[in-house]
Amino acid sequence: MQVLDRVELYHVAVPLPAPFAPSWIPGTIREKTTFTLVRFTTDDGVDGWSAFPAAGRERAGLGDPLASLFLGLDPTDLDLVSERIHIMAVGGSFNWWLEPAIWDINAKTAGLPLYEFLGGGADRLKLYASGGELKDPMARREEAEARFAEGFETMKVRVHDFDEAVDIEAITDVARHMDGRMKISVDCNQAFRLTQNGGAPLWSLDRAKRFADAAADAGLAWVEEPLWGEWHEAMAELTAYARVPIAGGELHLAGYAELERMVKLRSYAIYQPDAMWAGGVKQCLDVAKLCRAEGVRFTPHCWSTCYGFIVNAHVFAASGFAGEELYEYPLAPPGWVPEGRDGLFTEPMLHDRGWFAMPRKPGLGVEIDPDKLAHYGTCYFRASRREVHWMPEALARIG
Incomplete structure (x- = not known):
């Protein structure tokens, strides 16, 4: 043995x-x-x-x-x-x-490649570009234009201001600028607070509802992590209220047990567990099966390291959702780019016009x-x- x-x-x-x-x-x-x-x-x-x-x-x-x-x-x-x-x-x-x-x-x-070993057959993943920095309106427009020119059809932007009017204008401006040429989503990063080097806003349910209204009016594809991660019932209330899909679930350390409760509560419309935090490969695939049974959406989070990206890509490729949902592609030039994130590997994990080809070598x-x-x-x-x-x-x- x-x-x-x-x-x-x-x-x-x-x-x-x-x-x-x-x-x-x-x-x-x-x-x-x-x-x-x-x-x-x-x-x-x-x-x-x-x-x-x-x-x-x-x-x-x-x-x-x-x-x-x-x-x-x-x-x-x-x-x-x-x-x-x-x-x-x-x-x-x-x-x-x-x-x-x-x-x-x-x-x-x-x-076998891991996703095939797990029973998956999706050898190409359609991606969305996931920006990681706050930007002023003109810089955000330029970012969206750059990602659109590279072949992405959807881009996720970030908001994190104490003034909710600033956050609402951020999503409204870029959506108006792209004018339907590209879908825009947004990550509010409210599920956890990393305040060791600076302060951060903490949204209330009322603020999240106002933001969701603005996001729906702007035609956003989804709103990610608009509330503290442990507020399961409040998130369920927001998801039921919102006219735009509410997404999250990346860092739930208890894994399947907590995410099962959230799925049953309908805390989110889109579940995004990250295998590196939320239970590993096995439990994340179990969450995907539960999402399928409960009629909700699934696509993993993957912002962390070179291994975070590829591990969750295998999870997504084996989940059964790869033909329906988009996979996250972290990209925030000039700092956070594949050549830097994947600098330990023999070659970086690049996209091709908004698609990622799963590796064919055994294992990861x-x-x-x-x-x-x-x-x-x-x-x-x-x-x-x-x-x-x-x-x-x-x-x-x-x-």
């Missing part, structure tokens, strides 16, 4: 080509994409990879739990893998991002460039079923 035999952890910091100011973290300028990278290897030499955002040493203590909880496991026992992730959560840390690395192993062992289908890993990455933990190696000198070098 194949078992997980070794594990390695890296901190990776890849420079972006230009500074990037994410709208959901006010006051933050990113000049690098930084993440924790995990590599599991089986006793017969099959490896699986995944990654999750990390500024520096916040996951420095992850190695010992990984070694004690995962090494020796049968990688095909995904229920036990999920149970071990729950055990880690009891200690205060959700790590659903680890689970896709095990799926990478299983699909490689089967010699992406390859790490070993020279880039050596240059941008620091291995700080390595363990096998026989021995454990911490690298304190490596940890000291991580910012």
Whole structure:
């Protein structure tokens, strides 16, 4: 029987080509994409990879739990893998991002791309361009024109102002400017608050209703995360009220259990769980099945790392919704572009006139460039079923 035999952890910091100011973290300028990278290897030499955002040493203590909880496991026992992730959560840390690395192993062992291993057949995904920064009206018009020229038919913009009139004018202006040539959607980023570097508005249900009215009048395709993520009943009231689809669900750490309740409540019209946060590949596919049974929409969120994009692409390609919905394509030039986000890979994951071709190689289908890993990455933990190696000198070098 194949078992997980070794594990390695890296901190990776890849420079972006230009500074990037994410709208959901006010006051933050990113000049690098930084993440924790995990590599599991089986006793017969099959490896699986995944990654999750990390500024520096916040996951420095992850190695010992990984070694004690995962090494020796049968990688095909995904229920036990999920149970071990729950055990880690009891200690205060959700790590659903680890689970896709095990799926990478299983699909490689089967010699299939992950989405085919999961029973999916969608080898091309139609995309929407997902902008990540706040912009003044003229810059936002220019952004929409650029994405339209590149072949995208839908673009998502961001709003995050304390003054609701500013947010309403932002969506109204760009929709009026594009005049039906391109669909516009909007992410309000109200489901969570990342205020470590700057203040952020907290919308009430009344404000969300007024914004939804304006979005419907402007003809927007959907409104994403207009309320705090734990307000399930309030979101259901908003969804029932709104004349525009309400979307969300990306960071619900309890996974299927919480999302099932939200689907049954009709908290959203479109559910967007991210496998790296909201339960892993298996639970997100279970959510997709539930969405189908309940007659609501499904398409994953994927803003995080190079692995966040490709893991959720496989989920979407296997979900049964790929022929009906659009998949998110993060794109915020000049800073957040595929060449920067995917800078660890042998080649970036590019779109072709608003379409993404799923990789044909086994597993997740992406390859790490070993020279880039050596240059941008620091291995700080390595363990096998026989021995454990911490690298304190490596940890000291991580910012």
